[in-house]
Amino acid sequence: MTTYHPNRTRLLNMMTYISMGLVFLSSLMVFAYARPEALQGNAQKIFYIHLGTFFGSFVLFSVAVVGGIQFLRTRNNKWDILGLATIEVGLGFALVNIVTGSIWARPIWNTWWTWDPRLLTVTIMWLTYAAYMMLRSGIEDPERRRRFAAVYSILAFSSVILTVVIIRIRPDTIHPVAGGPSVTSPDASGDFNMSPRVVQTLMFSIFTYIVVSITVAWHRIRLENRAQYIQSRKVELLLNA
Amino acid sequence: MLPIILAAKYTEYMLLGYGVSALILGIVIGSIWWRYQMLQKDEALLEQLEKEEKP
Numbered sequence: 514m515t516t517y518h519p520n521r522t523r524l525l526n527m528m529t530y531i532s533m534g535l536v537f538l539s540s541l542m543v544f545a546y547a548r549p550e551a552l553q554g555n556a557q558k559i560f561y562i563h564l565g566t567f568f569g570s571f572v573l574f575s576v577a578v579v580g581g582i583q584f585l586r587t588r589n590n591k592w593d594i595l596g597l598a599t600i601e602v603g604l605g606f607a608l609v610n611i612v613t614g615s616i617w618a619r620p621i622w623n624t625w626w627t628w629d630p631r632l633l634t635v636t637i638m639w640l641t642y643a644a645y646m647m648l649r650s651g652i653e654d655p656e657r658r659r660r661f662a663a664v665y666s667i668l669a670f671s672s673v674i675l676t677v678v679i680i681r682i683r684p685d686t687i688h689p690v691a692g693g694p695s696v697t698s699p700d701a702s703g704d705f706n707m708s709p710r711v712v713q714t715l716m717f718s719i720f721t722y723i724v725v726s727i728t729v730a731w732h733r734i735r736l737e738n739r740a741q742y743i744q745s746r747k748v749e750l751l752l753n754a
Numbered sequence: 755m756l757p758i759i760l761a762a763k764y765t766e767y768m769l770l771g772y773g774v775s776a777l778i779l780g781i782v783i784g785s786i787w788w789r790y791q792m793l794q795k796d797e798a799l800l801e802q803l804e805k806e807e808k809p
Contacts, residue, residue, distance in 0.1 A: 549762035556764035559771035566775070605782035609775045616771040620764045729779075732786050739793050746800050753807065 525731055532721075532728040539565075539714075539721040547714040559617040561718040564691060566609040568719045569726030571673060573603035574642070576730070578670045581663035593659040594741075596666045597649070598733035600642055606726050607639050622687065631688035634679045638672040645669060691715070 543561045550557035580596035583589070614632070615625050626632065645665050652658035680688045707715070 554763035554765070555768035556771075558768045562772065562775050602782060605778060609778050612774050612778065613771045616767055616774065620767050725779075729783060729786070732783075736786050736790050736793070739790065743793055743796050743800065746797075750800060750803060750807070 522735075525728070525735065528724070528728045528731065532725045535721040535724055539718050542714040542717055547710045548708065550711075553621055556617055556620045559613050560691075561715060562722070563610055563613040563617060564715065565718040565722030566606045566613070566726075569722040570603040570606035570610060571677070572723050573599040573606065573726050573730055574670060574673050577603065577666040581666040584659060584663040588659075590659070590741075593662060594734055594737045596662055598730045598737060600645055600666060602726060602730040602733050604639065604642050604646070605729075606722070607635070607642070611635055611639060627687075629688055630683045630686045631676070631680045634672070634676040638676045641669045641672045 539561070543558055547558070547561075549555050577596045577599040580592045580599065584592035584596065614635075618627070619625050645662065648665070649658060649662050652661055680686050680690050
């Protein structure tokens with residue numbers, strides 16, 4: 514049965530306020546500090562939330578792998594809850610990443626969507642994790658559901674790795690690479706010439722959305738703990754009736 | 755700084771991008787908040803039932 518931890522609630526509240534402050538500061542940097550790009554204009558500003566939410570979902574899906582491995586090792590329910598929470602919230606962040614990419618593409622690529630290798634792999638990644646949520650809810654036996662979810666969350670991460678790597682190995686992608694080595698930029702400088710203000714804003718946005726994603730996932734964990742605690746109390750009440 | 759940003763092109767796409775992002779993240783956070791409120795109601799009902807059960 515879940516117990517109440519006042520210190521953890523205080524820490525979560527603190528994280529929530531820090532996240533809110535970071536979002537405010539990051540918005541200030543995006544709209545008032547970083548200058549618009551010469552060719553892309555204000556459409557380039559979408560790039561800050563687009564990359565930030567990708568990193569947020571990447572961190573959450575990575576944590577889900579840890580949850581899966583730990584569940585298979587220990588069979589402790591808390592790791593299953595961690596996997597569920599991180600994947601559910603990660604899906605939301607990944608959706609923001611996909612939608613903002615599409616909105617950026619409209620003025621820059623002159624289309625809302627194209628089956629570029631990167632767009633294809635990110636769609637596969639999102640659908641893989643969406644399937645996790647659906648398949649999970651379809652298994653009634655709790656022990657089987659947890660085992661299945663743990664194995665699935667580990668295997669599903671291959672779609673994340675593919676999404677990260679694809680723009681660096683496929684020469685036919687038109688998706689830009691912000692940094693690190695790729696076919697179009699072997700010296701790891703990326704496809705953009707970013708001013709110091711843009712780099713600072715980008716780094717701060719990535720940091721912000723990683724912190725926000727962790728905070729939201731933590732709230733989701735608290736919700737699941739509470740739901741399971743109330744469910745056990747309901748069962749207890751019914752048995753005593 | 756603000757006039758430079760407002761003068762730049764594609765402002766409508768920037769606003770659309772941030773608006774949709776706020777909407778999606780709002781739904782994610784809002785659904786967690788709403789489910790938590792529902793659980794609190796459930797818990798209050800459970801406590802009431804438990805009290806009624808006790809003689």
